[in-house]
Amino acid sequence: MDSFSTVIRTASHEQHVEAETSTFMSDLLGGRLGVDAYARYTEQLWFVYEALESGTGRLASDPVAGPFVQPELLRLPSLERDLAHLRGPGWRSKASALPATRAYADRIRACAADWPSGWVAHHYTRYLGDLSGGQIIRDKAERTWGFARKGDGVRFYVFDQITNPAAFKRGYRELLDAVPADDLEKQRIVAECKRAFALNTAVFRALGEEFPLSA
Ligand code: HEM
Numbered sequence: 001m002d003s004f005s006t007v008i009r010t011a012s013h014e015q016h017v018e019a020e021t022s023t024f025m026s027d028l029l030g031g032r033l034g035v036d037a038y039a040r041y042t043e044q045l046w047f048v049y050e051a052l053e054s055g056t057g058r059l060a061s062d063p064v065a066g067p068f069v070q071p072e073l074l075r076l077p078s079l080e081r082d083l084a085h086l087r088g089p090g091w092r093s094k095a096s097a098l099p100a101t102r103a104y105a106d107r108i109r110a111c112a113a114d115w116p117s118g119w120v121a122h123h124y125t126r127y128l129g130d131l132s133g134g135q136i137i138r139d140k141a142e143r144t145w146g147f148a149r150k151g152d153g154v155r156f157y158v159f160d161q162i163t164n165p166a167a168f169k170r171g172y173r174e175l176l177d178a179v180p181a182d183d184l185e186k187q188r189i190v191a192e193c194k195r196a197f198a199l200n201t202a203v204f205r206a207l208g209e210e211f212p213l214s215a
Helices: 004-011 013-020 023-029 035-054 076-087 099-114 116-131 133-145 165-177 183-210
Strands: none
Touching: 004 013, 004 165, 004 183, 013 183, 023 035, 023 133, 023 183, 035 076, 035 099, 035 116, 035 133, 035 183, 099 116, 099 183, 116 133, 116 165, 116 183
16 A cells, blocks of 8 residues: 555645646746746745744644644745845735635635644645755746845745755655554545645636736
8 A cells, every 4th residue: 555645645746737837837937927926926925834834833732733843844934034035124014915825824724723634734735845846946036036046035945954855855754654644534634735736726826817928
């Protein structure tokens, strides 16, 4: 039987391709959008990570979610530095969540409050992605908009305290494989992961509408 980490990876593969090849992501990575689109995307991530990370204190003692509460992953301080660089010191009062972002953040918050295993699904979808494809996005952003390598503007993608991402991801998969949940609950976690991907794709769709390419 496949390990849980393999099941969750396989189950979300198709949606991963969809997210990766979305119009907004393709345009962003293709260097076809301005830094304003990148800043708007970063701002949406702030709302997502605010939801994901604000409940971690309480989740640390939960048997399922607890092992996933790892300070080296926390992204909110980095996002805030990036946004101050991208938007200036007054960024927060001007930041607004797109409806799709609001829906995504609300769902994360509901899981964090009532269903720790569901929060794990969101945790996996974000952080394992940031540690993987995030590095491709950082490289592109540095080249396209001239940010200093691993500096202000792209700090979100820099995990200072994770020296060996490949080893970290192996350890993370071991945590997934050790999740104390029965088969039905694992199926629910997989379903929540797919929902998390869909919520991400919806944000990309909304961003794509806000930043259409002039033909
Ligand atoms: C253009 C954008 C993206 C690129 C280029 C990209 C690329 C990648 C690559 C190369 C991996 C494989 C890493 C490995 O095998 O260790 C990966 C894994 C992953 N990505 Fe993405 N990705 C992108 C967008 C996303 C998005 C939007 C999400 C979800 C929010 C996401 C979630 C994940 C997850 C959860 C994994 C880990 C899969 C696993 O091993 O269990 N990715 N990504």
